[in-house]
Amino acid sequence: MGKSILITGGARSGKSLLAERLTLELGRPAIYIATAEAHDAEMEARIAAHVSRRGPEWRTVTAPLDLVGALEESDGQGPRLVDCLTLWLSNLMHAEIDWPDAGDALATTLSAQTSPVVIVTNEVGGGIVPENALARRFRDAAGAINQRIAAAADEVHLCVAGYPMRVK
């Protein structure tokens, strides 16, 4: 069975670098599953810069919606890093896909993987209640999906200022 690790934390808390390090410790080369999509030239340039920074130990695939498919296709080829769950949720909501169902399907897929999976997500519920109703709905969904995937994961870590704290 492939180990699954969830890394959560606030914005700019060092989650992605920590997750990259952990993934490479689980095997090389590794597969980076990006949930971000390039919608314009600026975004394309930023993504290309990230690919180049990560270097030749990584192969990058893009999965803005079909994360389950990307995990199933890449299983057996090395450890995977999914960056990130929160953006995937945002993509699902934008495409009006049933996100609780998608979260359940992801949790089931995780448990069936033979290669390891590291997933980055975000803590978004630590501020005051947002005035914007859409922001409140997103915040609730993000918290719910974090709980769902944390329950399925073997390990959960909270990243603070670049360092992991063990949650599960």
Added chain:
Amino acid sequence: MGKSILITGGARSGKSLLAERLTLELGRPAIYIATAEAHDAEMEARIAAHVSRRGPEWRTVTAPLDLVGALEESDGQGPRLVDCLTLWLSNLMHAEIDWPDAGDALATTLSAQTSPVVIVTNEVGGGIVPENALARRFRDAAGAINQRIAAAADEVHLCVAGYPMRVK
């Protein structure tokens, strides 16, 4: 002496379910002290749905303001779950009651209970400074009352993605 446990965490971090589980481990049946009040039919329906979900092991009482009275009346009848401190603070501020005094009275009452008390509260100070002055004032008050009750509690846990991290 009844043990007192404070469960804090962000929105949708799984605090309430964790607190329900912990309360039932301390004894059955348990008493649910709700600080939310039904102001309209929609809210009444939501509260009724929660009561029905918790099931017959729980008796529900409502204490939007007089939390001290609700704890004193129910002492000796089983473990109590207070859900939640942040909403209680909001009710106090809205009713223009002196909340630091009320927090002190709650802390004193906690120390005198013979049955256990589990209290749910919220982390609301982890975002950027709110632009709204009222939101800043509420954020400061919520942090202050969390510190006051944490100091009086026997245990404090931070809930992240459904899992508790021991704080005190």
Added chain:
Amino acid sequence: MGKSILITGGARSGKSLLAERLTLELGRPAIYIATAEAHDAEMEARIAAHVSRRGPEWRTVTAPLDLVGALEESDGQGPRLVDCLTLWLSNLMHAEIDWPDAGDALATTLSAQTSPVVIVTNEVGGGIVPENALARRFRDAAGAINQRIAAAADEVHLCVAGYPMRVK
């Protein structure tokens, strides 16, 4: 070598009181390095009230921008408490000073101190993405500088409801 400790946490999480206690445990008298500046009479009165509350065991110096200079000048004279890093960053950005460079210089200075340094900072990335572009930029910078100083510090603690959780 002087030990360096970073205390992070949300607004009103009890960081400053915790940091004051830790600093006095490292030696007395102690030096309080304030990054806040009095711009008007109200602010002056608040600062004077803080100085008076801390009492005679503390000497207060002000360093809204030149934190490196304040640390170098006070080294060898007792433990220092810097309160806080987030406000210092805000001062740097307002003065249009290159904050990543300043953060690097601070990290280098920390490693060269012979007396201990305790630094208070803030978690500001735990809420939803701010709508305001300036707030997003500040949030990113605050997270980056927290990571930079955490990497240089001997210890990092997350303060929750007045209690420290060990991060590093």
